Amino acid sequence: MARSQSTKRPTRIQREKTREILEAALDVFSERGFRGSTIDMIATRAGLSKPNILYYFDSKEAIHKALLDELLKTWLAPLYALDEAGEPIEEICGYVAQKLKMTQKFPRESKLFANEILQGAPHVLPELQGELRDLVTLKAGVVSGWIKAGKIADIDPMHLFFSIWATTQHYADFDIQVRAVMRDVNDPFASAGPFLDNMYRKLLNPAS
Amino acid sequence: MARSQSTKRPTRIQREKTREILEAALDVFSERGFRGSTIDMIATRAGLSKPNILYYFDSKEAIHKALLDELLKTWLAPLYALDEAGEPIEEICGYVAQKLKMTQKFPRESKLFANEILQGAPHVLPELQGELRDLVTLKAGVVSGWIKAGKIADIDPMHLFFSIWATTQHYADFDIQVRAVMRDVNDPFASAGPFLDNMYRKLLNPAS
């Protein structure tokens, strides 16, 4: 039988090992980037041998691609959830809070994604130009509707999303710098939450 | 004579070639990261041969370090310029504008720095924990003074700086994503400027 990649019905053990490899690979790739990582590092962290890794995945690139595909599915979920029928400011501030929570809970995923984009998105450019663009265009329309209805201040919806992504993911992607500056604060996320909530409430307040 | 690195008086030609190599290296490193770049790529872009590069620099790492050292000097200049005696809101919004302008003018430097931090700052961690931390602590004190004097709203100064860095550098570091989303906008920076200026004026307004 060929590689498990082409197997129709993976056994429970196969699924578990695949999961363990992806888990180890996420550690390594997020810390060192794709080219800075070696299969040996992944193998060591997964407690397997190098050829054994290549029994489950066709190549180093295949592992990387699998991680990115999985990531994109969950990464956009909070934005999909932005609800036109909800209370505008609570919807957007709720989105900010959820994005920050995801960043705190999944810093490795955030770094993996940042690395990919920084290198020019060689693996996910089509998804950015397709699914992401469509989703952002759709939700920017929702925000524009709120603005026209006078429910929030008049701001550029796209830049609103960019600023939310930038400010939240910063705490994972640049954590070394954040920690270097806030040396004696052990949880930067704790104070980042209220800061960002306050910032976006002021930005969106229709009265100002 | 040994490597030019140890030469006391580099000739004009030596300085020019060194500059050309650094210029080419900045291109390559910012696009592909340190490990994704090869000396051959740098050589080709500089119009030189591989061994010739290694005549001017001891190693690939030495080129990278030279770029980072040079970068740090100019990167912090705008923050140093934040003036306690100035008008608070204009000082901070001026800093935002300058940071955005620097990001627009030096996107390669921004990406080089982002790559370095994302990988855990292997080369500049001491500078982050030293010079950067000291500078930010100092300027956070200035901002705190403005808050106590009632000149700006009560916000966390450190998170203010983080948000400024994140929102401005985002347009260089994640430019592929920004361009994918804003497909038919040819200059995202043009609209980002007013958006950020408005955002920080609202955030800092002491009346709210």
Add this chain to the structure above:
DNA sequence: GTCTATATCGAGATAGAC
């Protein structure tokens, strides 16, 4: 399915001619 051993290749760095 999992290992040891190995083929192969790319890239950093050096030797030595010019």
Add this chain to the structure above:
DNA sequence: GTCTATCTCGATATAGAC
């Protein structure tokens, strides 16, 4: 100072025993 040719090493991927 600059080149061609080469050494060397590390890493991906494969062969083949168990």
